[in-house]
Amino acid sequence: MEELFNFSSHSSDDFDDPIEMYKKGYRAGKRINGPLDYQSEIIMKYFSKHLDRRDVAIELPTGSGKTLVGLIIGEYRRRKRGEQVVFVCTNNILVDQVCTQAIKKYGIRVLKFTGTQSEYSTSDMHVFLRNEAIAVTNYSSVFNNNSFFSDVDTFIFDDIHGADNYIASPWTFTINRFLDGEGSNEQVNVVYDQIMDLLSTTESSPEIKKSLVDDPEVENSVNSVSLFELQKFWNAISEIVESNRDLIKDSKYAWSNIKEHLGACNLFYDKKSITIKPLYSPTLTLENIRQTKQRIYLSATFGHTEQTSRTIGVSDPRLHN
Incomplete structure (x- = not known):
């Protein structure tokens, strides 16, 4: 069995910041010893300046380890603040990759939720609802009117620059010829x-x-x-x-x-078709998105703020690198 964070119940919050949490909970024998200097710098900038913002964006180039950054932030919020945290990927292949990295490489416990809600593991759902692990799922499982993730405190949206179609799908009406x-x-x-x-x-x-x-x-x-x-x-x-x-x-x-x-x-x-869709995806009309304490957006490139705002449906995204 893979070794994961193993805090006892009385010491689970015995740390002051995300980096200290990771160092205290990290087990020997993993492929890496923790976040690199630039990753730690980004995490601590988030911790010192953006911990309580509703919308925060973190931009990291492809291959620079944004998954680890997002997972450490999510794990900190889950353990220190007792929040339910969901890490959202654009497709199921990436869900599998994030889960494999989290467990085997980083030692962070996560649970995979893919397929229809009826196909979710009952035991995994209970573990998540007891706030014992981060959930990892796809955009389609979050952006709908009947999502299992209806009372989540923190969403971490990965690859937001490529998620436009997934986010907009509940409001994209297509008529095939x-x-x-x-x-x-x-x-x-x-x-x-x-x-x-x-x-x-x-x-x-x-x-x-x-x-x-x-x-x-x-x-x-x-x-x-x-x-x-x-x-x-x-x-x-x-x-x-x-x-x-x-x-x-x-x-x-x-x-x-x-x-x-x-x-x-x-x-x-x-x-071949007609497509009718809003200029801005009205994501905040979904209760599970609107009521969260924090929405974190991870991307290799955000491009123009207006485009990102249109993608995520937040008029004032307060994007910060």
């Missing part, structure tokens, strides 16, 4: 056709007609309709969708989330 896949011999989805016919009356009509032509030059072209023009058509678009709800089975959840807020959405189209 063909009901049974892609191809000219399959049944055309009337929802797609009716909406495109409607949009062909806008100033974007030339682009719309061009996008539907079998032309290799526009095969992967994605276009949008101006927000100003869309405001005149949202009611009609909504009526088309509502009248054909049996044809949007895979997107009913997203449609239910945005149908009352279409005025805040963009519409994108190509020859």
